[in-house]
Amino acid sequence: MDLSMSRASEPGVPASSALVRRAYRRQLLIGALALAMLAFATLVLLVEVQLNEEVEARYQQAISIALQSLDAHHLDSVSASVSARARQATEHSRFLNLIARYTLALVTLLAVSFGSVFGVLMWRAQTASREVMAALDRMAREDGLTGITNRRGLDEGLTIEVARARRSGLDLTVVMLDLDHFKRYNDRRGHGAGDSLLRNAAQAWRRQLRPTDLLARYGGEEFTLLLAACDADAACQLIERLRPLMPDRQTFSAGVATWEQHESPEQLLGRADRALLVAKKQGRNRTIVSGRESQMTLPLQTALGT
Template identity: 50%
Template sequence: MDGSRAWRVFLLGGLVALGVYVLLPYGPFRDAFYASVGLSGAAASFLVAARLRGTVGLAWALMGLGLVGTATGDLMWLYYDHIAGVDPFPSPADIAYLLQYPFVTAALLLLARHRRTPGDRGALLDSAIVTAGLLLPYWVLLIDPNIGGHESTFDQLVALAYPLADVVLLAGLVRLLSVSGARTPSFRLLTLAMISLLTGDVIFISTEGAEVFGLPLGDTPFLMSYVLWGTAALHPSAQDLLSTSSDGVPFFTTRRLLTLMAVVLLAPGTMAAQLVSGFELSAWPVTITSAVLFVLVVARMSDLLHRLQDQARMLDEVARTDTLTGLPNRRTLDAQLAREYARAERDGTPLCLAMVDLDRFKLFNDTHGHQAGDLLLTGAATAWSLVLGGQDMLARYGGEEFVLVMPGREPADAEALLAAMRAATPQEQTFSAGLALWDGRERPSDLLHRADLALYAAKEAGRDRVVRASGSRPGPPSRART
């Protein structure tokens, strides 16, 4: 059958089987029918595991093993109930039932591990907060009432194993939901199967397997989980469980915030519900859960603060840096010039500035293309930076123009540095430069203007040279340079 139709047929057949089961009379046929639905989900999981292999295939195989475990327990219980006529507890059937949880949890954690990204600490903390918060009602409603009243320690451990296994499975599901990754139809169906399974466990433990209105309604969540499991396995998107989301790791969505808030409020909510209803207060469980949640929430806030600080630093770096060459941009140049002016005036040291322009850059772009032009700019910026001293700063001024600030250098020393830069220019290209020495009075804009005029003179003199600016301040050049 075509894969695009198989999952629809399985889902429809499963829903029909669910209705048939509810109407069947109590007896071995109904229990065998129940076990067959679980085995069909296992068969679908093994089928997709054999087809996909790899990590996704392993995850489906683990889930299939979990379903085999619970179906084996169902068949064993059929024998105890309808053939042997006994009601043993604990029994080997309990071992088979409990085997489902480690297999399925391992599959969920395997998927979570391969779906997560390096910046996943926040998601890990979120899953820890949700798990810790949900553990409290599990303790109050399911675990604490099952403590005591058993004939032996072993009986007690088996009775507690079921709600504790639910907590472990819940932790695996929450971890999977907290990491990034595409929410494919198969992923959503698998999530619903886990929720249905956990719901069935809660109902079964709470009612001790009793029928409701004479119908086995408590079994329907388990059957629904098997149907959803098989449907998820047969859906064409089952192979995409490790697909990444275009949104990446969610930073902190409103839905996530509301979920965490609701979970954190479970502790005081549990205490309030017990006070209103007159039940015995679970003081220690609420106190311990509240303390754990407080620590986890503070850790989450700290993680958010660090992420905000990192992003602020990145934004500041982007604002100060030329995106193409990685050099300081014009904004950074203006700030650095102001600092160097103050230092030169205070210490009485020289301050030289050079305007550098790649020769015939437009012709290079027209001949080799704009990508080659970008590579020339980035290569020149890297090569020139390697010959600079510790206090020198090279900034991109715009286009193919750069400004070199050289605090503490005399003009002769500055010319020697520019000569070294000319020798390092890549792709056998050349540049012209105008060099100006601060006269101790002029503004930064005037110093830049004098260097710019000297650069224009270097272009007019034949390019591939350095020209010193005069002390005078003539007007701007009358034509463009290349």
């Protein structure tokens, strides 16, 4: 098994997630601009109404002064004509103010209605966007065949667990598992049976793990266990509990490595992988712990067809 193998690329997932985020930001910007325009229109109408009221008040004051002046000079006919024209102007001004008020009320109602509808739509869009992005993130870290974590999720989880082990000082153990003679099984039973074997084994193993444990498909018929707060001996006990769960009396080989303080995640995974290679060279269906290569557990079963 080559540890230099690159991550399984899933180009559609990050691109789709980025498109969803950009579309959401675009909708938010359009809605914000529309609300800003409505708010500006409302402000303009409000200022216009206030100016009209001030103009009307000053106009009435000027008319009152003019009438007083006309009365003082006994120009009754002129005064009556001015009063009539003043009343007409006043009624016209009040009519315009009334229209402005109704327009202001309509614009305010539209702004409130549009804001409410926009808020509901944005809430629904945001909820849908979160669900889509969560689904995309899950797809990016889930193996499509077995339903367990894929290589991408393993790499991220291993980095996180190594950092946690460094802070806490607790043990961290990695187990590499490889199904014995899987190619032979595939050739005899067919690829459908091989896929079913991988899927059923992964699901059966996962039910035996703690919530803090991580089971990932490393690639092909290879799996990885990431066991936090677990030493090599406890990991070996867990491996022996997993062996009887293999479908069709199949077997697997295992390599175990416990993290050392100076190691990077890649180095830890590499030691587990080298221990797995030793287990396969020594006859398969056994567990080898890194640093204890001279010791090996006796196989519990004989591989089918061997």
